[in-house]
Amino acid sequence: MKIICIGRNYTEHINELANEKPTDPVVFMKPDSAILLKNFPFVIPAFSDDIHYEVEVLVKINKVGKHIEPQFAHKYYDEIGLGIDFTARDVQQKCKEKGLPWEKAKAFDGSAVLGEFYPKSEFKDINNIHFSLLKNGQMVQKGNSGEMLWKIDELISYVSQFFTLKIGDIIFTGTPAGVGKVASKDELIGILEDKEAFRIVVK
Numbered sequence: 001m002k003i004i005c006i007g008r009n010y011t012e013h014i015n016e017l018a019n020e021k022p023t024d025p026v027v028f029m030k031p032d033s034a035i036l037l038k039n040f041p042f043v044i045p046a047f048s049d050d051i052h053y054e055v056e057v058l059v060k061i062n063k064v065g066k067h068i069e070p071q072f073a074h075k076y077y078d079e080i081g082l083g084i085d086f087t088a089r090d091v092q093q094k095c096k097e098k099g100l101p102w103e104k105a106k107a108f109d110g111s112a113v114l115g116e117f118y119p120k121s122e123f124k125d126i127n128n129i130h131f132s133l134l135k136n137g138q139m140v141q142k143g144n145s146g147e148m149l150w151k152i153d154e155l156i157s158y159v160s161q162f163f164t165l166k167i168g169d170i171i172f173t174g175t176p177a178g179v180g181k182v183a184s185k186d187e188l189i190g191i192l193e194d195k196e197a198f199r200i201v202v203k
């Protein structure tokens with residue numbers, strides 16, 4: 001399986017990192033080795049002093065597809081989840097300055113937190129899903145899928161122009177504002193609508 005991630009999909013987050021608003025979705029990938037094993041802590045890697053959490057809505061692909069039209073994209077997933085795209089912001093900043101790829105900052109071991117997935121039928125409207133991230137009991141990020149610059153079905157259509165989507169692939173749909181640094185002993189809890197989708201400890 002592969003993990004396809006979208007960057008800069010919420011206006012306020014683009015502004016907080018002083019990024020340019022993209023004309024097309026920003027796309028990058030994480031390998032399956034990036035997945036944080038269930039019930040394991042996230043260990044801050046030695047190569048970074050500035051690991052950021054980014055809470056994101058996840059979509060799990062359930063059908064093989066290529067060149068998917070937006071109006072048919074809803075047939076390619078039936079589960080929605082919540083996760084974290086851990087980012088080594090200091091490493092990413094260096095990559096950006098030099099125009100280099102982001103993998104070292106985004107695709108390292110443990111950088112993809114996959115919380116619980118829930119049937120799509122449990123959500124009234126895919127484009128109105130509330131989610132938030134609590135750090136040590138305080139809400140640090142909150143968003144709504146309705147605020148995405150490119151909505152879930154548009155993202156599926158867009159990325160399928162480049163990559164064949166396969167069963168089990170996961171799309172990280174971008175993070176809202178409020179990203180920040182994690183420290184040892186932090187506890188992160190992801191809330192999707194009213195459900196606790198994940199709870200992880202930082203080491």
Ligand code: ZN
Nearest residue numbers: 054085174175
């Ligand atoms: Zn992200």
